Amino acid sequence: MLEFSELWSPIRLTIELAAITTVALLLIGTPIAWWLARSTSRFKEIIATVVALPLVLPPTVLGFYLLVALGPDGPGGAFAGLYGARSLAFTFEGLVIGSVFYSMPFVVQPIRNAFEAFGERPLEVAATLRASPWDSFWTVAVPLARPGFMTGAVLGFAHTVGEFGVVLMIGGNIPGETRVLSVAIYDYVETLQWTQAHILAGGMLVFSFAVILTMTLLQKRFWRPGE
Amino acid sequence: MNAIEAAFNGTLGSFQLDVAFTAPTRGITAVFGQSGCGKTSVLRCIAGLTRLPGRLSVGGDIWQDDETGVFRKPYRRPIGYVFQEASLFPHLSVAGNLTYGAKRTSREDGGNGVAFDDVVDLLGIAPLMGRTPTALSGGERQRVAIGRALLSRPRLMLMDEPLAALDRFAKDEILPYLEAIQDSLAMPILYVSHDMSEVARLAEHMIVLNKGCKVAEGEVGQVLERLDLHPATGRFEAGVIVTARVIDHDDTLKITHAELYGQKIDIPLVDAGPGHEIRLRVRARDVSLATERPKGISIRNVIAGKITEINEEPETAYAETLVDIGGARLRARITRASVADLALRPGKPVYALVKSITFDRRAFAGETR
Numbered sequence: 391m392l393e394f395s396e397l398w399s400p401i402r403l404t405i406e407l408a409a410i411t412t413v414a415l416l417l418i419g420t421p422i423a424w425w426l427a428r429s430t431s432r433f434k435e436i437i438a439t440v441v442a443l444p445l446v447l448p449p450t451v452l453g454f455y456l457l458v459a460l461g462p463d464g465p466g467g468a469f470a471g472l473y474g475a476r477s478l479a480f481t482f483e484g485l486v487i488g489s490v491f492y493s494m495p496f497v498v499q500p501i502r503n504a505f506e507a508f509g510e511r512p513l514e515v516a517a518t519l520r521a522s523p524w525d526s527f528w529t530v531a532v533p534l535a536r537p538g539f540m541t542g543a544v545l546g547f548a549h550t551v552g553e554f555g556v557v558l559m560i561g562g563n564i565p566g567e568t569r570v571l572s573v574a575i576y577d578y579v580e581t582l583q584w585t586q587a588h589i590l591a592g593g594m595l596v597f598s599f600a601v602i603l604t605m606t607l608l609q610k611r612f613w614r615p616g617e
Numbered sequence: 618m619n620a621i622e623a624a625f626n627g628t629l630g631s632f633q634l635d636v637a638f639t640a641p642t643r644g645i646t647a648v649f650g651q652s653g654c655g656k657t658s659v660l661r662c663i664a665g666l667t668r669l670p671g672r673l674s675v676g677g678d679i680w681q682d683d684e685t686g687v688f689r690k691p692y693r694r695p696i697g698y699v700f701q702e703a704s705l706f707p708h709l710s711v712a713g714n715l716t717y718g719a720k721r722t723s724r725e726d727g728g729n730g731v732a733f734d735d736v737v738d739l740l741g742i743a744p745l746m747g748r749t750p751t752a753l754s755g756g757e758r759q760r761v762a763i764g765r766a767l768l769s770r771p772r773l774m775l776m777d778e779p780l781a782a783l784d785r786f787a788k789d790e791i792l793p794y795l796e797a798i799q800d801s802l803a804m805p806i807l808y809v810s811h812d813m814s815e816v817a818r819l820a821e822h823m824i825v826l827n828k829g830c831k832v833a834e835g836e837v838g839q840v841l842e843r844l845d846l847h848p849a850t851g852r853f854e855a856g857v858i859v860t861a862r863v864i865d866h867d868d869t870l871k872i873t874h875a876e877l878y879g880q881k882i883d884i885p886l887v888d889a890g891p892g893h894e895i896r897l898r899v900r901a902r903d904v905s906l907a908t909e910r911p912k913g914i915s916i917r918n919v920i921a922g923k924i925t926e927i928n929e930e931p932e933t934a935y936a937e938t939l940v941d942i943g944g945a946r947l948r949a950r951i952t953r954a955s956v957a958d959l960a961l962r963p964g965k966p967v968y969a970l971v972k973s974i975t976f977d978r979r980a981f982a983g984e985t986r
Contacts, residue, residue, distance in 0.1 A: 511704050514666050517691040518698035519718030519769050529717075533708040 397586060399566055400574035401593075407482070407570060408550040411489040415497040415546045416539070418490065423498045423538075424527075427505035438502075442495045452492060453559025460484045460560060485561045485568055489550045497546040504538020505531060540608050548601045552594070621646075621773065621805065625662045625671035634658055634669060634829040640822060642676050642773075645799055645806045647820035647837070649813070655829040656809045660775050663807065664698050665691035675773055695722075697766030699776040703758035705750035711761050712746045718769025731767055731802060739801065740764045740794050756787030760794060767798070774798075774806040780815060795819055814975070817841070817858055817898045842939065842946050845928070855937065856900035859945040863893045878944035883917045887976045898975040901937060904949035905970040908959050918971040922947065924963050929953050940969050947971070 426438050444452055457479055460466030466478035466487070478484040512534060516526035532539070554572040561568030563577065571590055578587035624637035634655045640646040648656045661667035665680070668688065673681040680689045697718075705714050719733065737743050740760045750758060759779055766774060779795075780788045796819065799806065810816050816823055816837065823840050825833040833840050838858045840846070846855075861875040861882060871886040875895065889895050910919060922942035929936040936956050940947045947969050961967070 511700070511702075512706060514691070515698070515700065515704045515706070516717070517666065518664055518694075518696055518775075519765065520692050520721040521717075522692050525721070530706060530708075534706075536708075 397574075397589060400569050400571045400590070403482075403566065403569065404551055404571040407485055407489060408547045410486050411493060411550045412497075412543055412547045414486065414490050415493060416543060419494060419497040419542065419546075420501060420539075423501035423505055424531075426498070426502045441498050444492050445495050449492070449553070449555025450559055453488070453556040456484075456488045456491065456556065457560045460487065479560050480562050480564060480568060482567055485557060485570070488556050488560045489553060492553055492556050493546045493549045496549045497542040500538045500541040500545065501535060502538075504535035504541075507538075508534045537609055541605060544601055544605045544608075548598065551597070619676055621663075621673075621675050621807070623659070623663060623671070623673045625659065625669045625673075627669035627671070629658060629667065629669070632658070632829060634662075636826065636829070636831050638824050638831055638834055640805065640807060640824070642805045643803060644822060645808050645820040647816040647823040648807060648809045648826065649816050649823050650811065650826035652811055653828075654826040656811075656826050657777050659826070660698075660777050660807060660809050663773075664696055664775055665689060665694050666698075695770065695772040697769055697771035697774045699759075699763050699766050699774070699779045701778045701781050703750070703755075703762040705753075705758055705761055705765070707750055709750075710746070711742065711748050711750065711753070714750065714761055714765050715742075715768055718765055722770045731770070733768060735801075736764050736767050739797055754787065755783050756790040759783060759787070759791055763791075763794070763798070767802070767804075771804065774804055776806060776808045778809055778811070781810075781812070792818065813856070814898070817856070817975075842948065855902070855948055855950065856898055857946060857948050859897050859899060859947070860894050861897055863887070863889050863891050863895060865891050877920065878942055880920050880942065882920065882971070882974070884974045884976060895976060899947055899971055900973070900975075901948035901950040903972040903974075904940075904947055905972070906938065906940070906949050906951055906955070906959070906961065907968045907970060908961075908965070910968050911970065914970070916970045916972055918974065920947070920969045920971060922967060922969055924961055924965045924967055926963060927956060927961060929956065940967060942969065 422437075422441065426434060426441075458464050460478040462477045466484065467476065470476060470478045475481070478487065508531075512530050513523075513526050516530045517523075521529060552572060553570070554576070557568065557570055557573055561570070561573075563569050563573050569577075571594065575587050575590045575594075578584070578590070619642055621640040621642060623640075626635045628634070632655065636655065636659055648659060650656045658667060658669075662669050662671065663673060663680075665688070670683050671681060672683065673679070679685075679687050680694055681687060705711075706717065709717065715733070715737075740763060742757070742760055742764055745753060745757055745761065750761070753761065763779065780791055783791065792815075798804075799819070808816075808820060820837050822835070823833075823837045824831060825840060825846055833843060833846055841855075841857045859877060861877040861884075864874040864876055864881070866873050866886060868886070872883050873885070873887045873889075875882050875884060884897065887895060907919075910921075920942050922940040924938055925941045925946065926939040927936055928938070930953075934952050934954070935950055936953045938949045938951060938956075938961065940949060949969060955961070
């Protein structure tokens, strides 16, 4: 009746996807957030808008364009051709790429806000104390923006876990490859397997509650107001 | 070559700065002016935090020269910068803040190799080491910020109104430390301030700025005697600095008798032994003039002299006068009506009635009573 391995597979896949996406977003999002916080370029707000688009776009729209881009005729397909595959659509790698775009604003925005919050002064102080820009980025900016990194990481992870529309568009429903939690729940309901749906949905409910509570507590703990 | 030579000319937003000056490489040089006169901008240009067209050399090293395209990045300049707000790193302890700059410099920088313990002792910050900046008082924070700057082996200290954000008590707490730094570390300090009493107490040399331009430069005593600097120095702060010699003390009445160029004066008890020279500040508004020696008056200090200059301010009721007291000069701010009634003119003998005298410090540092 109840196959726990069957339930476990989408959970594991979802955690893997969210973890990889979060790490990728911290690596990609931090320089973007830094640039958005410090640059005086005219194009700054245009880039910021592009990053924020997934907040308002229907996931199906984002998913559609991603599908085109990842497919055999898009740049994703061309890239996949390099190692002999035909397409990045309907693969785990494709899901990671889609999730990075989809969750980008949730990571970039808090980090950007944190970089903006402390202003120029701490970096100027560091410069007068002989710290090069690279040095002061790691020893001053990153530690001061820690609450932003925390929030960004938690939100990015949680948002990727809850992703549904984009996954369905570009990943489909391949067990062990692209069948993540939200799709699995949808499936179980479709096929009237309410027990399985209950277990996964209840788990998500508890998880979401825990995430938001943890984040609130973390911010209280780590938010030390400056002088 | 052994000086700080700076020249900056450019615009910051709508503000035009055009300043050139030379400061000695020892002692405190004050950069003085009203708020908005550009003094902080000058300091930032010297630190390299703001870039304006110009030229800057410090002790023979060129830090900026637009003709040859030289511009040293701020982190390549051996400076110690103290901001108006202490700006300690909130994520580091006091000890972490203090060593931040020290860790990034080496003795080869040729900077002033002050020992960690010496700075900690000098500033009295040993008990604060393990604390976080948020747990410090305003005065303590600023002391740590000064220590942090000193420990980065600077060849030049830049201080941007380090006392302005502090209350009176914290100011009085910090001032002796600034004097101690000046006395024990041979390091030039550029000190930005809009407070004449701070300048008079600390600095030997001063540069006066007004609306982005330099209006005066020189020894503090000489600059303060000038009558034409009102717009820049502010009316009520106008005054002069004189040097007097302690004769003796009256511990009962808490008065120190002193000699000012042959004339006896009384000042509130100061901590300096007989024979020591002390630096005093006399504000123009605390000096009145009389054409004969007054009797039956509570003012103790009546100093004979001769008027050398009168500067009437047509748009006000006042006139600024300069009185030669035989070796030094006093400024007196009196009404134009008095000038007319008493027929005051240059060359006329007068008595300067000094209502209050501020003791700045012993003229020769390091001597104790």
